[in-house]
Amino acid sequence: MFEVRGPEGSGTGPTLTPRIPQRHVTGPEEEGTTPKTPCQTRSTEEEAVPAVRANHLYKVFGKRAPQAVELLSDGRHRDEIKELNVTAAVIDVSFEVQPGEIFVVMGLSGSGKSTLIRMLNGLLPPTSGTVEIDGTDITALSRRARRALRGEKISMVFQHFALFPHRTVLENAAYGLEVRGVPRAQRHERAAHALDLVGLGDWKSHLPQQLSGGMQQRVGLARALSADTDIILMDEAFSALDPLIRRDMQTQLIQLQAELGKTIVFITHDLNEAMRLGDRICVLRDGRVIQIGTPEEILNHPADDYVARFTEDVDRSRVLTAASVMEPAPKADSADWDDWERVEPDAPVAELFQRAAACDNPLAVVDEEDRVIGAVSPSTILSALAMPEEQENGVVPAPVRGERREEVRQ
Amino acid sequence: MSWLFPFPPRLPLGEGFEALNEWLKEHFGGLFDAIGATIDWSVTTLRDFLTEPQAAQLTAIAAAVLVAVLVRARPIPVLVIAGTAVALYVGQAAFALGDTLVNHSPPQLFLWAMHLFGQDGVESNLVIGIVALAALVVVAAVHRIRLPLVAAVAGGWLVTILCGWLLFDAVPGVIGQPTATLVMLLLSALAWAVAGWKLGVFSLVALTVVISIGQWNNAMSTLSLVLVASLIAVIIAIPIGVLAAYSTVVSRVVKPVLDLMQTMPAFVYLIPAIFFFSLGAVPGVVATVIFAMPPGVRLTELGIRQIDKEIVEAGEAFGAPPAKILTGIQLPLALSTIMAGVNQVIMLGLSMVVIAGMVGAGGLGNQVYQGISRNDGALGFEGGIAVVILAIFLDRLTAAVTRRSPQARAEQAAAA
Numbered sequence: 030m031f032e033v034r035g036p037e038g039s040g041t042g043p044t045l046t047p048r049i050p051q052r053h054v055t056g057p058e059e060e061g062t063t064p065k066t067p068c069q070t071r072s073t074e075e076e077a078v079p080a081v082r083a084n085h086l087y088k089v090f091g092k093r094a095p096q097a098v099e100l101l102s103d104g105r106h107r108d109e110i111k112e113l114n115v116t117a118a119v120i121d122v123s124f125e126v127q128p129g130e131i132f133v134v135m136g137l138s139g140s141g142k143s144t145l146i147r148m149l150n151g152l153l154p155p156t157s158g159t160v161e162i163d164g165t166d167i168t169a170l171s172r173r174a175r176r177a178l179r180g181e182k183i184s185m186v187f188q189h190f191a192l193f194p195h196r197t198v199l200e201n202a203a204y205g206l207e208v209r210g211v212p213r214a215q216r217h218e219r220a221a222h223a224l225d226l227v228g229l230g231d232w233k234s235h236l237p238q239q240l241s242g243g244m245q246q247r248v249g250l251a252r253a254l255s256a257d258t259d260i261i262l263m264d265e266a267f268s269a270l271d272p273l274i275r276r277d278m279q280t281q282l283i284q285l286q287a288e289l290g291k292t293i294v295f296i297t298h299d300l301n302e303a304m305r306l307g308d309r310i311c312v313l314r315d316g317r318v319i320q321i322g323t324p325e326e327i328l329n330h331p332a333d334d335y336v337a338r339f340t341e342d343v344d345r346s347r348v349l350t351a352a353s354v355m356e357p358a359p360k361a362d363s364a365d366w367d368d369w370e371r372v373e374p375d376a377p378v379a380e381l382f383q384r385a386a387a388c389d390n391p392l393a394v395v396d397e398e399d400r401v402i403g404a405v406s407p408s409t410i411l412s413a414l415a416m417p418e419e420q421e422n423g424v425v426p427a428p429v430r431g432e433r434r435e436e437v438r439q
Numbered sequence: 440m441s442w443l444f445p446f447p448p449r450l451p452l453g454e455g456f457e458a459l460n461e462w463l464k465e466h467f468g469g470l471f472d473a474i475g476a477t478i479d480w481s482v483t484t485l486r487d488f489l490t491e492p493q494a495a496q497l498t499a500i501a502a503a504v505l506v507a508v509l510v511r512a513r514p515i516p517v518l519v520i521a522g523t524a525v526a527l528y529v530g531q532a533a534f535a536l537g538d539t540l541v542n543h544s545p546p547q548l549f550l551w552a553m554h555l556f557g558q559d560g561v562e563s564n565l566v567i568g569i570v571a572l573a574a575l576v577v578v579a580a581v582h583r584i585r586l587p588l589v590a591a592v593a594g595g596w597l598v599t600i601l602c603g604w605l606l607f608d609a610v611p612g613v614i615g616q617p618t619a620t621l622v623m624l625l626l627s628a629l630a631w632a633v634a635g636w637k638l639g640v641f642s643l644v645a646l647t648v649v650i651s652i653g654q655w656n657n658a659m660s661t662l663s664l665v666l667v668a669s670l671i672a673v674i675i676a677i678p679i680g681v682l683a684a685y686s687t688v689v690s691r692v693v694k695p696v697l698d699l700m701q702t703m704p705a706f707v708y709l710i711p712a713i714f715f716f717s718l719g720a721v722p723g724v725v726a727t728v729i730f731a732m733p734p735g736v737r738l739t740e741l742g743i744r745q746i747d748k749e750i751v752e753a754g755e756a757f758g759a760p761p762a763k764i765l766t767g768i769q770l771p772l773a774l775s776t777i778m779a780g781v782n783q784v785i786m787l788g789l790s791m792v793v794i795a796g797m798v799g800a801g802g803l804g805n806q807v808y809q810g811i812s813r814n815d816g817a818l819g820f821e822g823g824i825a826v827v828i829l830a831i832f833l834d835r836l837t838a839a840v841t842r843r844s845p846q847a848r849a850e851q852a853a854a855a
Contacts, residue, residue, distance in 0.1 A: 152755055173760075180758025191753035195771050195845030205757040238850070256757060 078164040079125040080260055080292040081132075081149055086122045086158035088144050091115030098157045107315055118144040119155075120316040128259065131286060131293045133303040135339075136313030142296045145313070146264050149294060150183040151175045162260065180209050184253035188265040190245045192237040198224065198248050199233035205256025216255075223255035224248070226285065243274035250278075254285070263295045267302065279305055300339045304328070304348045312336050325353040345414050346379035354378055354413035355394045355403030369393035374402065378410055385410055460711050475716045478667065482720045485663035490656050491618050492625075494600055498568030499528075501596035505575040505589060512584040517575065524571035528564065537563025556604055572596065599625065619655040623647060630832065634839030641835075645828040654803065654825040661802035662829055664720055664795065665788045668727035672784050676732045677777065680739025681765065690740060697733040705730050705794050713798055723795025723804075731787035738780025742773030771845045778841035785837060789830050803829075 089097045097115045101107065107117040118141040126132040136142045147153040149160055151167045159168045162182055167175055184205055192201050199217060200207075202224050206216035224230055227247040237245055246266060253261045267275045279302065286293060297303050303310045304324040312319045312327065312335075320332035328348055331337040352374035369390045372381060385392055391406035442448055464471065488496055502524065509517045530536030541549070541561050549561045572593065579589040602624065606617035623646040631639025649658050683690040708729050712722035746769055754764040770777070796804020803822045810819025841847065 147752075150756055152752060176755075176758045176760060178758075179756065183756070185753070185756035187749050187753055189747070189749055191747065191749035193750060193753070193768060193772075194850075195848070204754075204759075208754075208757050208759045208763065236848075252757075262756075 077128065079161070080128045080130070080163060081126040081294060082161040083122055083124050083145075083149065084159045084161070086119055086145065086148055086160065087117075087156045088119040088141070088148060088153060089115050089117045089156045094156045117316050119148065122158075122313070122316075122318050124311055124318070124321055126292055126294060128292050129286075129290045130308045131283075131295060131306050133295045133297060133307035133310045134313060135297055135300055135303040135310055137298055139315075140313040141316040142298075142313055143264055146185075146262050146294060146296050150179050150185060150262055180205065180256070180258075182258050183260045183262060184256040184258045186246070186249045186253050186261065186263040186266040188268055190237070190242075190249045190269075192245055192248055192252075194237055196236075197233065198229065198235050198237060198240070201237060201248055202251040202255050204252055205258070209256075219257070220251070220255045223251040226254060227251045227281065243270050243278065246270060246278060247281075250282070250285075254289070254291075258291075260292045260294070263293060265296050265298065268297065268299070275302070282306065300327075300343055304343055312339070324348045325350070329353070344379075346382075346410075347377050349378045349413055350374065351376045351378065351381060351392070351394045351405055352403065354409055355405050356391075356409055358393065358401045358404045369401075369404075371395045371399070372405065378413065381405060381410060456711075460714055464715060471715045475721045478671070478716075478721045478724050479719070481667045482663050482724060485667060486660050489622055489659035489663055492603075492622060493562075493565075494603065495562055495564035495568055497596060497599055497603075498565055498572055499524075501592055502568055502571045502575060504592050505572065505579070508588055508592070509575060509579055509584055513578060513582055516578050520571055520574045520578070524567055527567045531563050531567065535563075537567055541566060595628070616650055616655065619650045622659070623650060623655075626832070630836060633843075634835055638832075638835050638839065642832055645832065649825050649828055652821045652825065654806065654821055657801070657803045657806055657822070658825045658829060661789075661792050661804065661826070664724060664800055664802055665727070665785060665792060665829075665833070668724045668731065668788045668791075669781070669785045671724070672728045672732040672788070673735050673781055675728070676735030676780070676784065677739050680736045680777075680780075681743060681769075683736065683740040684743035684769075693736060697736055700729055701733040705791055709794065709798050718799040720795075720800045722798050723791075723800030726798075727788045727791040727795060730791050731784045734783035734787065735777075735780045738783065739773065739777050742776030742780075743769050745776070746772045774844040775841050775847050778837060778844060782834060782837040782841070785833050786830060789826060789833070792826065 087098045087101065089101070091097065091114055093113045093115055097110050097113050097117055100110050100113075101117055101120050107120060110117070120141070122141075122145060124132070134142045134145060144153060148155045149162075151160070151170075155168060159166050161167070162178060165178065167178060170178065193204065196204070199220055203216040203220035206219060211219075221230070221233060224233060227250050229244060229247050229251065232240060232244065232248075237248060240248065246269075249266070253263075267278050270278060282293070283306065285291075293306075295303075295306055297306075300310075304327075307324060309321060309323055310327050311321045312332070314335055320327060320336055322330070325348065327336060328340050328343060328345060331340055351372050355374075370384055370388055370392050372384070372392045372394055374394055374396065381392060385405060385407045391404040391409070393401045394403040394405060396402050502521075506517055506521045510521075527537055531538070541563050549566075553559065553561065576589060576593050578584075579586060599621070603617075603621050606621055623643070626646060627639050627642040630642040649655055679689075679693060683693050705726065708726035709722060712725045716722045716725060750772070751764060751768060754768045759767070792800070792802060792804040793807045794804065796802060796806070796808040799805075803825050806822030807819050807826075809815065810817075810822060
């Protein structure tokens with residue numbers, strides 16, 4: 030994919046682009062093992078193959094797309110290439126999704142997230158760059174092979190449900206299996222099981238339009254689940270639902286994911302939803318990746334003002350956990366620890382308010398073997414809940430290695 | 440360059456068209472003859488059936504309906520029966536195989552029926568049909584598949600045959616035109632089954648009017664011409680519409696051609712149609728096909744294009760190949776729009792019958808044309824009224840089929 034970039038001598042081109050994934054991918058566990066350039070796609074056999082890997086993906090609509098990719102790879106904003114009369118939807122996006130992870134892509138409308146998700150399962154061919162599913166480069170496959178891979182490995186849930194109105198709920202849920210040629214009785218049995226999982230066991234013979242919006246999206250989810258793929262792509266799956274139903278669906282999705290261990294790529298424009306669902310979040314703006322990180326990283330170390338403005342609306346007490354706000358435990362009076370109330374590292378801060386206020390000592394954050402790994406006092410909580418720009422350096426210990434991203438554009 | 444002046448030179452457009460036609464006829468004459476023969480055979484057979492239905496034909500139709508009903512549930516026995524029956528029909532047509540078989544069977548099998556219905560011979564095609572029908576009913580009964588529907592079809596067949604026998608032989612002199620009455624009853628029953636009792640009653644009354652003004656045979660002749668022309672038009676139009684929906688290039692090319700086909704005065708089609716197919720029903724059918732096809736193409740394209748893009752994407756996202764997306768998602772969801780196109784095709788076809796009557800296609804068009812040329816207002820009006828009745832009958836019938844499309848049923852379910 031490097032041949033589409035400008036000639037080697039053209040200024041910043043060759044040096045800038047490969048650095049971008051380094052600065053962006055700040056996930057705690059895979060840092061260091063992440064391949065730094067897309068050229069080394071298979072060189073890191075020692076680590077688990079990522080379920081989904083995007084390598085410098087570009088999607089530019091228009092006749093002069095290759096030229097546009099060349100210009101955009103130098104770090105130009107898409108508004109600067111207006112004269113080419115192209116639409117740059119996705120620009121130089123790279124990330125990896127580990128098996129069993131919920132990876133959320135967040136961005137406002139027009140940030141290219143829907144285009145991005147359609148490149149992940151090959152519905153749209155990228156203008157440049159590659160997509161790997163379990164180590165297979167789907168951009169290099171034939172159409173037929175890509176269809177087969179899609180049927181076996183990736184299913185999708187749509188914003189407006191996209192159920193087939195002329196099929197019953199059960200037939201809708203069985204569609205993925207039907208495409209793969211599973212016999213009727215067997216696929217109906219598995220579809221019925223998927224419908225039971227989402228709580229629609231009694232609605233099998235109804236038509237989709239007889240169901241409410243939330244129920245329809247459950248059918249969409251059951252259709253994706255029954256296809257029995259490891260990866261599920263969800264394109265703003267809950268955005269068309271009422272807030273209360275959306276919350277129910279989010280809870281259900283988290284439960285299902287914990288039960289079934291699917292890899293989920295979730296697209297949303299709602300940062301609260303992203304924070305609630307995501308193991309990691311990728312923030313897109315104008316087609317480019319602004320930041321990739323865990324919810325805590327995004328909240329505590331927003332890459333730029335754009336991300337920071339988003340985080341203002343987030344209920345920080347539900348995202349931050351005891352482990353992410355705790356201070357190092359005072360080492361001196363270790364005998365007193367027995368009196369301290371113990372909390373688990375992943376307890377949300379919202380659940381600590383009452384307990385922190387009730388006792389005089391700070392709360393002890395303990396790991397599974399009851400070792401104290403940190404302390405949380407009311408003042409720790411208060412300062413953690415403050416916006417990052419209000420925090421003074423050092424008040425909140427950086428729990429993770431988030432890095433502030435330098436501005437590419439001026 | 441001198442031929443350019445005086446400036447707008449005479450462009451030999453019409454002559455070019457003539458030359459093209461002659462070239463086509465010279466090089467592809469055999470093809471046109473074959474097309475003409477096929478169309479002629481279809482129209483004649485359908486007309487004969489509608490004016491004088493044979494018991495064997497009715498039996499074959501009933502058997503075909505049963506095959507369609509049962510083939511999904513038990514494909515193997517049903518297809519074996521259907522294949523055997525078709526082979527026997529072909530054998531009978533080719534070298535009187537059925538007659539040989541009947542002659543070598545014990546005569547007791549047939550004698551009682553010959554006595555009962557007062558016949559002096561055995562019709563092999565009828566025997567083949569009855570045997571196939573009986574076998575299919577047995578298959579359905581043994582496997583208990585859709586018994587009410589099977590019973591309705593088989594019972595309907597029996598009632599029709601008995602009705603025909605009653606009308607002809609048991610109560611002579613009461614019914615003036617027994618065959619016409621029988622077909623009228625069948626068409627009304629079809630309307631009742633497809634569109635409900637209201638259209639059934641309408642058909643009963645309106646078609647009786649057609650019989651009583653003495654236009655029944657002409658009306659059936661026109662009906663067969665329109666049905667054959669519409670069928671050909673739809674068979675050509677739907678694939679073109681699908682291609683146009685898939686490809687913007689095809690759509691852009693097809694659109695002006697359709698405009699031309701629709702706006703060219705219909706009489707103009709008759710000239711090359713006669714040139715290729717001589718006089719008779721065939722040029723009428725060909726001209727009707729060309730004139731009536733555009734809405735079929737347009738509405739097929741529209742129906743497929745207006746399907747929610749996300750739904751098609753959902754099919755792709757689960758790995759469905761294009762053919763499965765077309766037949767499993769796009770065509771079912773576009774069906775109500777496509778059927779609206781089919782309805783338009785039939786209506787335009789009916790509007791062509793008078794013009795087709797001018798080239799000897801016969802039927803009601805011929806009556807109206809005679810009314811004009813003889814200044815016979817009564818004849819013209821009666822022919823015209825019969826056309827109107829046919830139009831209403833066909834329009835309501837296709838509209839009812841549209842209402843029963845999967846998409847329409849889904850919408851009704853949502854409203855309920």
